[in-house]
Amino acid sequence: MVQTEAPSRVAELIEPTRVHSRLYYDRTIFDEEMRKIWHRTWVYIGHESEVPNPNDYVTKSIGPTPVLLVRDRQGEIRLLLNKCPHRGNQLCAYKQGNRATFTCPYHSWTFANTGELMGYALPDGYEGVSKAGVSLGKVARIGIYRGFVFGSMAEEGPTLMEHLGGAKAALDQLCDNSPTGEIELTAGFLQHRTKANWKFMLENETDGYHPGFVHSSIFQVTKSGIANLYGKDSTALTRDYGNGHTEFDLRPEWRRLDTPLKWFGTSEERLPEYTAAMKAAYGDERARQIMIDGSPHTMIFPNLFIAEIQIFVLQPVAVDETIQHVTAVQFKGAPDINRRLRQQTMGSVGPAGLLLADDTEMYERNHRGALIHDPEWLVLSRGLHRERTDENGFRVAHSTDEVPQRGIWRHYLSLMQE
Amino acid sequence: MDPMLAEKPVDLAALSPVDLHHRVAQFLYHEARLQDTHAYDAWEQLWEDDAIYWVPANGHDTDPERQMSILYDSRSRIKVRVEQLKTGRRHTQTPRSELARLISNIEVAAVEGAEVSVRANVLIYEDNLRGETIWAARNDYRLRLVEGAFRLVRKKVGLVNNARPVFTLSFLV
Numbered sequence: 258m259v260q261t262e263a264p265s266r267v268a269e270l271i272e273p274t275r276v277h278s279r280l281y282y283d284r285t286i287f288d289e290e291m292r293k294i295w296h297r298t299w300v301y302i303g304h305e306s307e308v309p310n311p312n313d314y315v316t317k318s319i320g321p322t323p324v325l326l327v328r329d330r331q332g333e334i335r336l337l338l339n340k341c342p343h344r345g346n347q348l349c350a351y352k353q354g355n356r357a358t359f360t361c362p363y364h365s366w367t368f369a370n371t372g373e374l375m376g377y378a379l380p381d382g383y384e385g386v387s388k389a390g391v392s393l394g395k396v397a398r399i400g401i402y403r404g405f406v407f408g409s410m411a412e413e414g415p416t417l418m419e420h421l422g423g424a425k426a427a428l429d430q431l432c433d434n435s436p437t438g439e440i441e442l443t444a445g446f447l448q449h450r451t452k453a454n455w456k457f458m459l460e461n462e463t464d465g466y467h468p469g470f471v472h473s474s475i476f477q478v479t480k481s482g483i484a485n486l487y488g489k490d491s492t493a494l495t496r497d498y499g500n501g502h503t504e505f506d507l508r509p510e511w512r513r514l515d516t517p518l519k520w521f522g523t524s525e526e527r528l529p530e531y532t533a534a535m536k537a538a539y540g541d542e543r544a545r546q547i548m549i550d551g552s553p554h555t556m557i558f559p560n561l562f563i564a565e566i567q568i569f570v571l572q573p574v575a576v577d578e579t580i581q582h583v584t585a586v587q588f589k590g591a592p593d594i595n596r597r598l599r600q601q602t603m604g605s606v607g608p609a610g611l612l613l614a615d616d617t618e619m620y621e622r623n624h625r626g627a628l629i630h631d632p633e634w635l636v637l638s639r640g641l642h643r644e645r646t647d648e649n650g651f652r653v654a655h656s657t658d659e660v661p662q663r664g665i666w667r668h669y670l671s672l673m674q675e
Numbered sequence: 676m677d678p679m680l681a682e683k684p685v686d687l688a689a690l691s692p693v694d695l696h697h698r699v700a701q702f703l704y705h706e707a708r709l710q711d712t713h714a715y716d717a718w719e720q721l722w723e724d725d726a727i728y729w730v731p732a733n734g735h736d737t738d739p740e741r742q743m744s745i746l747y748d749s750r751s752r753i754k755v756r757v758e759q760l761k762t763g764r765r766h767t768q769t770p771r772s773e774l775a776r777l778i779s780n781i782e783v784a785a786v787e788g789a790e791v792s793v794r795a796n797v798l799i800y801e802d803n804l805r806g807e808t809i810w811a812a813r814n815d816y817r818l819r820l821v822e823g824a825f826r827l828v829r830k831k832v833g834l835v836n837n838a839r840p841v842f843t844l845s846f847l848v
């Protein structure tokens with residue numbers, strides 16, 4: 258097959274059960290995704306706990322664009338673009354800090370951390386020029402749910418709640434695992450550089466077909482029973498929440514085993530403080546159910562992956578390069594579980610992770626494979642015959658089925674066609 | 676046993692600085708060769724039971740008990756890591772990275788009883804399916820003399836760019 262670089266309509270590259278390799282390597286499609294997805298839909302930016310105090314800021318991103326997540330003097334969350342409106346200089350060169358104002362190093366214009374211009378340097382040169390209306394660029398809309406801060410570059414569009422839809426339940430399930438109902442992301446992020454298109458990660462996060470193979474080495478060495486969750490007899494489900502959000506739902510398996518904290522490979526006896534705090538917060542029965550169900554495994558389109566005990570943030574920086582940012586979830590008010598959450602996270606994810614280094618190897622091989630033109634089409638038909646809808650009307654199927662991937666592309670197509 | 680390690684000092688304090696430096700350097704070169712050649716078992720056996728193997732992220736003075744690190748292994752996790760590599764299904768090391776590392780700027784920082792603290796710079800060339808990668812690090816070691824041979828108690832690999840995104844790091848660093 259000869260590769261054609263003539264403009265192609267994305268619609269011609271996506272069918273219900275197969276997608277064209279070109280979607281992963283074509284730069285013009287990547288640019289179109291930036292406009293139609295990343296600069297328009299709700300994108301996860303960061304968590305309120307990363308800027309706990311007034312004047313705290315941390316550098317986040319929307320795709321390749323850096324975004325300053327700021328808590329201003331009044332305590333309000335702001336999303337500012339890191340570009341001086343004078344001559345476009347990069348304003349802040351640091352990853353995080355605490356400051357009420359930002360001064361551009363080029364000609365020393367100074368901005369409040371609300372984004373507004375406070376003053377010109379050598380103001381005599383701007384006689385009669387008003388400062389009003391001169392400000393840093395801003396992410397047009399901010400939406401916050403249970404501490405998770407999302408931004409949309411589009412002035413108008415669905416609300417964050419409309420965007421999250423059914424996947425809102427995953428954020429609730431995650432936070433409910435904390436005795437205070439709050440999580441914190443305070444352990445810092447690992448940044449895993451990956452030579453692959455971002456959609457390989459988006460699709461893999463809820464792919465239940467691969468773990469038994471890609472991760473068989475670590476399952477074997479740690480004698481882990483986890484492999485069974487990805488086997489033929491697993492009762493776990495793959496789910497398509499719509500709007501591109503997908504899930505690998507392990508609750509049927511944990512409920513079958515009916516043992517609190519089994520999901521986290523531990524027990525009530527080994528985490529007495531956490532268990533007591535949960536029972537005090539929710540009552541015995543509800544606490545028990547939460548601790549049986551565990552934390553979700555949900556990919557919120559396009560970039561927030563809740564991986565039970567980790568938060569991943571996907572950042573596409575080029576058509577063939579993505580940064581996976583990842584940190585351990587910390588449950589506020591639960592000291593004895595948090596160290597274990599960090600230890601397991603450090604062992605399994607990031608550049609040296611016993612799990613994620615192998616996933617990432619696959620992403621990079623996926624990408625190199627996409628560049629080979631025959632066959633052009635990639636197959637997403639697994640489990641089509643056993644797809645069904647759950648009690649909430651969402652598509653589900655067997656844990657190894659490609660319901661999530663089909664759902665992702667359905668939503669992707671709708672955004673790219675608008 | 677490596678011939679260079681066959682001479683057995685009994686007391687670190689009794690060694691001349693030149694002699695101590697020489698023995699430390701020989702040990703670091705030995706470890707480097709085991710890593711470069713993927714001699715997993717021999718490398719694992721260098722570690723003491725109270726070992727800490729640490730590759731920090733986001734700076735060099737972070738608290739690994741509070742902050743994420745790229746790698747923060749106890750002795751038992753070092754063993755798991757090596758066992759995984761030996762399955763032949765650690766995909767990121769199948770095929771294995773081709774490696775050569777240079778160790779330089781070796782300084783003996785302190786001697787305490789049977790233990791010596793060492794600093795060294797390391798430059799690692801890696802070639803794998805993705806391509807070529809250069810890793811640079813300022814390392815800290817704590818070595819313990821046990822029955823005449825050095826063993827690893829603590830190794831901190833301070834990647835100079837650890838505050839930035841880094842590629843998969845799945846060989847023994």
Ligand code: FES
Nearest residue numbers: 341343344361364
């Ligand atoms: S570019 Fe920032 S003050 Fe001139």
Ligand SMILES: [Fe+2]
Nearest residue numbers: 467468471616
């Ligand atoms: Fe995986």
